[in-house]
Amino acid sequence: xxxxxxxxxxxxxxxxxxxxxxxxxxxxxxxxxxxxxxxxxxxxxxxxxxxxxxxxxxxxxxxxxxxxxxxxxxxxxxxxxxxxxxxxxxxxxxxxxxxxxxxxxxxxxxxxxxxxxxxxxxxxxxxxxxxxxxxxxxxxxxxxxxxxxxxxxxxxxxxxxxxxxxxxxxxxxxxxxxxxxxxxxxxxxxxxxxxxxxxxxxxxxxxxxxxxxxxxxxxxxxxxxxxxxxxxxxxxxxxxxxxxxxxxxxxxxxxxxxxxxxxxxxxxxxxxxxxxxxxxxxxxxxxxxxx
Numbered sequence: 001x002x003x004x005x006x007x008x009x010x011x012x013x014x015x016x017x018x019x020x021x022x023x024x025x026x027x028x029x030x031x032x033x034x035x036x037x038x039x040x041x042x043x044x045x046x047x048x049x050x051x052x053x054x055x056x057x058x059x060x061x062x063x064x065x066x067x068x069x070x071x072x073x074x075x076x077x078x079x080x081x082x083x084x085x086x087x088x089x090x091x092x093x094x095x096x097x098x099x100x101x102x103x104x105x106x107x108x109x110x111x112x113x114x115x116x117x118x119x120x121x122x123x124x125x126x127x128x129x130x131x132x133x134x135x136x137x138x139x140x141x142x143x144x145x146x147x148x149x150x151x152x153x154x155x156x157x158x159x160x161x162x163x164x165x166x167x168x169x170x171x172x173x174x175x176x177x178x179x180x181x182x183x184x185x186x187x188x189x190x191x192x193x194x195x196x197x198x199x200x201x202x203x204x205x206x207x208x209x210x211x212x213x214x215x216x217x218x219x220x221x222x223x224x225x226x227x228x229x230x231x232x233x234x235x236x237x238x239x240x241x242x243x244x245x246x247x248x249x250x251x252x253x254x255x256x257x258x259x260x261x262x263x264x265x266x267x268x269x270x271x272x273x274x275x276x277x278x279x280x281x282x283x284x285x286x287x288x289x290x291x
Contacts, residue, residue, distance in 0.1 A: 075106075
């Protein structure tokens, strides 16, 4: 059986993304949303989540670009200029490699983000990380341990394979660079799947959509669905509405949120899923046996 989890990331970053995620769930194929506790529109997203019964809600842990949940004075090793997290995955990777991240401060901030979601009255069913920082060994160990402590049964690891995703869309050099990066990340992620705390925490057999983050149009989405193998696959997507706030805050990503939203809510996509007997998997089907 082909089972598909469709996860909308970045829920809570800004109002435009929040509205897009809600629409992609209510009128499309999204089955769950990853809420970012460090996002400036987190409280709005938390209220929206309560009006979306049946949508699995998880935690999108952020350690880049956003403002921390903890007081900056208590997590100085995680921060860059202006009291915000470091700008990119590479910046965080280099600081980790240089021994510049304090483990206690890192765990304090991760715990604060999880607690913020719980305090909002939400029950997280999965855990993942913004910009894949969860594959960094220093971060993975703490995130996986916290997933078990808080009884969060699913931890996303970007395990590929990229062969399931069509080549198209981004300018070829940029697509090639992203694909090379994801190939390395995916290979290491597969190693990490064997280090997840057992029993109690698991991940999908494969994760798709990452090559086309921010550019997942209908043609690419249908291409992924045509290649879908048996078993459990997670499709990561980024629906949203490109209002002025989204463009000002995240325009440098080059994401086309509205194209992704149209693809996820397109009747042809829904019809294809029905025709191919692909089971859209709600988060509760990923609970460990006996839960």
